[in-house]
Amino acid sequence: MPDGADHGPTATPAPLPNVSLPLSYYPASAAIMSGTFTRPDPERLLRQVEAEEEHRQRGRLKVFLGYAGGVGKSFRMLDEGRRRRERGEDVVVGAVQANPAPEVEALLQCMEVIPLRTVDGVFVMDVDAILRRHPQVCLVDSLAYNNPLGSRNPRRWQDVEQLLEAGISVIATVNLQYIEEQQDKVERITGKRVTEGVPQSFLSTADEIEVVDAPPEMAMQRSGDGAESLESTGSREQQLSELREIALILAAEVVDHQLEAYLHRQGIDQIWSTHERILVWVTPLSDAAAMIASGRRNADRFRGELIAAYFSQPDLPPAEKAKLDENLACAHDAGAQIEVLDAEDHVDAVIRFARAHGITQIFVKRSAQESLWDRFLASPIDRLIQSAEGIDVRVFPQ
Amino acid sequence: MKEQSPHGRLKILLGYAAGVGKTFKMLDEAHELKRQGVDVVVGYFEPHGRKDTIAKSEGLEIIPRRGVPYRGSVFEEMDTDAVLRRHPQVCLVDELAHTNIPGSDRSKRWEDVQVLLDAGIHVLTTLNVQHLESLNDQVRDFSGVRVRETIPDWVVKQADEVVMVDLPPEALLNRLKRGVVYTPEKASQALQNFFKESTLVALREVALRQAAHEVDSRQAGQQAAEASRVLGSDGETSPSPAAQESTDRILIHITANPATAALIRRGRRVADFLRADCFAVFVHAEPDFRDLPAAQRQTVEKHLNFARNLRIETRLLQGKDTAKTIVEFAHVHGITHIFLLRPQRAAWSKIFGRNLHQQVVRLAPNMQVTIVADRRNNLGA
Numbered sequence: 001m002p003d004g005a006d007h008g009p010t011a012t013p014a015p016l017p018n019v020s021l022p023l024s025y026y027p028a029s030a031a032i033m034s035g036t037f038t039r040p041d042p043e044r045l046l047r048q049v050e051a052e053e054e055h056r057q058r059g060r061l062k063v064f065l066g067y068a069g070g071v072g073k074s075f076r077m078l079d080e081g082r083r084r085r086e087r088g089e090d091v092v093v094g095a096v097q098a099n100p101a102p103e104v105e106a107l108l109q110c111m112e113v114i115p116l117r118t119v120d121g122v123f124v125m126d127v128d129a130i131l132r133r134h135p136q137v138c139l140v141d142s143l144a145y146n147n148p149l150g151s152r153n154p155r156r157w158q159d160v161e162q163l164l165e166a167g168i169s170v171i172a173t174v175n176l177q178y179i180e181e182q183q184d185k186v187e188r189i190t191g192k193r194v195t196e197g198v199p200q201s202f203l204s205t206a207d208e209i210e211v212v213d214a215p216p217e218m219a220m221q222r223s224g225d226g227a228e229s230l231e232s233t234g235s236r237e238q239q240l241s242e243l244r245e246i247a248l249i250l251a252a253e254v255v256d257h258q259l260e261a262y263l264h265r266q267g268i269d270q271i272w273s274t275h276e277r278i279l280v281w282v283t284p285l286s287d288a289a290a291m292i293a294s295g296r297r298n299a300d301r302f303r304g305e306l307i308a309a310y311f312s313q314p315d316l317p318p319a320e321k322a323k324l325d326e327n328l329a330c331a332h333d334a335g336a337q338i339e340v341l342d343a344e345d346h347v348d349a350v351i352r353f354a355r356a357h358g359i360t361q362i363f364v365k366r367s368a369q370e371s372l373w374d375r376f377l378a379s380p381i382d383r384l385i386q387s388a389e390g391i392d393v394r395v396f397p398q
Numbered sequence: 399m400k401e402q403s404p405h406g407r408l409k410i411l412l413g414y415a416a417g418v419g420k421t422f423k424m425l426d427e428a429h430e431l432k433r434q435g436v437d438v439v440v441g442y443f444e445p446h447g448r449k450d451t452i453a454k455s456e457g458l459e460i461i462p463r464r465g466v467p468y469r470g471s472v473f474e475e476m477d478t479d480a481v482l483r484r485h486p487q488v489c490l491v492d493e494l495a496h497t498n499i500p501g502s503d504r505s506k507r508w509e510d511v512q513v514l515l516d517a518g519i520h521v522l523t524t525l526n527v528q529h530l531e532s533l534n535d536q537v538r539d540f541s542g543v544r545v546r547e548t549i550p551d552w553v554v555k556q557a558d559e560v561v562m563v564d565l566p567p568e569a570l571l572n573r574l575k576r577g578v579v580y581t582p583e584k585a586s587q588a589l590q591n592f593f594k595e596s597t598l599v600a601l602r603e604v605a606l607r608q609a610a611h612e613v614d615s616r617q618a619g620q621q622a623a624e625a626s627r628v629l630g631s632d633g634e635t636s637p638s639p640a641a642q643e644s645t646d647r648i649l650i651h652i653t654a655n656p657a658t659a660a661l662i663r664r665g666r667r668v669a670d671f672l673r674a675d676c677f678a679v680f681v682h683a684e685p686d687f688r689d690l691p692a693a694q695r696q697t698v699e700k701h702l703n704f705a706r707n708l709r710i711e712t713r714l715l716q717g718k719d720t721a722k723t724i725v726e727f728a729h730v731h732g733i734t735h736i737f738l739l740r741p742q743r744a745a746w747s748k749i750f751g752r753n754l755h756q757q758v759v760r761l762a763p764n765m766q767v768t769i770v771a772d773r774r775n776n777l778g779a
Contacts (some may be wrong), residue, residue, distance in 0.1 A: 230643060245617070248610035251564070252603050255599060262596055274540070274604050364627075385755065392664065395767045397613045397759075
């Protein structure tokens with residue numbers, strides 16, 4: 001299949017859709033108060049209503065995401081189409097894959113199908129016919145498809161974008177391996193790479209993403225993989241498990257963005273701890289390498305986030321400055337997101353940051369020398385522990 | 399599903415709320431199995447008065463429920479004995495986290511399921527993520543709801559397969575409004591609690607991550623088995639962190655403080671993700687545990703039992719100095735990581751004498767010490 005980028009004048013890529021997630025199309029307001037539930041002001045409500053109306057004119061995009069062929073995405077899409085039709089919605093099928101499974105075939109029998117057209121002997125979704133027919137909902141199997149030269153758009157997802165702009169809602173399917181940003185990872189696992197792709201940014205404009213999950217066994221049976229030798233079946237199953245995990249986490253991340261946007265919209269300026277977020281507090285006083293390494297490992301195991309925070313202290317003695325830089329380089333190498341904090345009261349600032357960012361664990365290193373005063377008055381770590389309501393504090397040995 | 403296996407296989411359909419389609423999918427799979435000639439029965443399913451679900455159960459053999467009289471009414475539970483007598487290949491059991499009515503043979507449905515599995519019957523069941531014990535505090539934090547019916551994480555961990563049943567919250571809310579999920583009265587009640595959109599979005603994320611974790615931990619188990627079979631071959635293909643073996647050993651300090659339950663859940667969850675061994679100890683200064691005041695002893699016993707139910711190895715230690723006793727145990731058992739509860743407010747006012755965690759940190763210079771804050775002041779559990 002030719003790559004879209006090689007196309008002539010007709011192939012100007014459609015501009016990236018300029019819509020945001022349904023939960024976030026209303027921009028975060030300055031009226032957000034910290035950590036409290038506030039009543040939205042009337043101005044805001046008005047803008048929200050306007051945004052919702054603008055949104056309503058555009059079709060809605062729903063995507064069924066699977067981790068491999070054979071998990072049953074096409075069936076789920078068509079089944080939803082059928083149910084919507086039964087509820088009185090005007091549904092057509094815009095594109096289906098060749099050689100559908102019997103149960104998919106059976107569903108197709110009771111649907112209106114807009115036939116594909118051919119360009120130079122290659123099948124392509126008939127966007128013009130769909131636009132003329134203008135249904136409420138159009139089903140598009142596989143968002144990732146490179147249209148042949150001379151098509152309206154080089155990629156099928158751009159066709160879909162046009163349908164959405166025309167106010168037609170689209171229900172579509174996509175496989176993990178076709179999501180461009182995931183293709184390196186997929187290739188590392190399977191050793192294969194497909195030429196078709198959909199940018200993740202397009203997927204994140206979807207109003208709904210639904211994961212179609214199934215055991216690898218089932219995916220292998222249905223996609224006919226099972227015919228291979230036993231040995232390769234084992235490794236195929238392993239690969240499918242890895243892809244499956246990636247797809248679930250990808251969906252979780254999309255959902256997480258929706259949640260954040262939603263909370264903002266509700267005026268809740270606080271991130272919920274739906275997954276582990278580890279904050280490593282880096283200071284100029286001690287070597288943080290072991291603590292950062294542990295943070296990385298824990299974040300990986302939890303499939304969570306790693307954040308390193310430090311305080312801007314312009315007047316540090318050179319030795320301490322060097323130590324801090326070394327620690328930050330280490331955090332950077334570990335892939336931590338680095339945050340600079342600026343406040344008189346460090347403990348208070350760390351707690352406030354942690355609250356606002358849904359931190360679940362704070363990693364700190366115990367100070368090298370403990371003054372006599374620390375024995376009687378609360379040391380910074382003790383004060384941190386004292387105020388870390390609902391957040392674990394993990395103290396690392398010196 | 400494999401035949402002739404002495405122990406039944408457990409498959410869990412994991413969701414994040416009522417109405418996402420778990421029961422429907424379970425019944426759907428049962429029909430598919432039946433078509434393939436598998437002997438499948440319904441041990442228990444919860445129709446919730448849903449038309450689609452009830453229609454879907456038609457054509458399947460349903461084992462009649464057992465009536466259990468309780469306080470003047472009769473409640474219906476799964477008739478586990480009847481399922482055992484019937485001994486199908488596969489049994490459907492809805493709502494794994496359900497608590498049986500007092501007077502039933504076992505207090506939890508998952509215990510009934512264990513009995514079926516032990517008898518070599520495969521079980522297909524459903525579960526919502528918020529019922530997982532180790533997520534209890536986290537779920538309460540964002541939903542405001544303390545889930546009472548919980549299931550130990552190991553029950554899910556031992557399942558052969560966990561499959562996510564997904565549905566976007568918007569679609570779920572539409573179902574709810576159309577009256578597909580609950581009766582109108584119950585629906586409006588539900589909208590106030592778990593069915594707030596924000597809560598649903600959060601629960602869905604938690605469920606997706608849990609499903610990914612279940613895939614990951616099964617993979618790790620397989621890789622470990624694989625690695626011990628063929629050593630050294632093909633080492634490049636699995637960069638997954640799942641493959642690495644953990645050397646972590648976690649120790650949880652149990653006290654009579656009611657927040658200990660949250661500490662245990664937290665320690666268990668961290669241990670599960672780090673694939674660490676997990677221990678819990680209670681330290682008493684009295685020569686004998688039985689010398690403790692009755693009320694305190696009962697609370698501690700409750701906590702110890704709770705830990706054991708989550709498959710944490712527990713020990714009673716005798717020692718005048720709590721911190722020293724904990725750290726000595728930790729040294730002997732190669733503990734890398736100690737979990738302590740944050741001291742109660744009153745303890746902070748003490749100017750002289752250290753808090754337990756300060757002493758532990760000082761005595762255990764080569765261990766990580768995690769202090770878990772009790773969240774009792776939040777939302778009033």
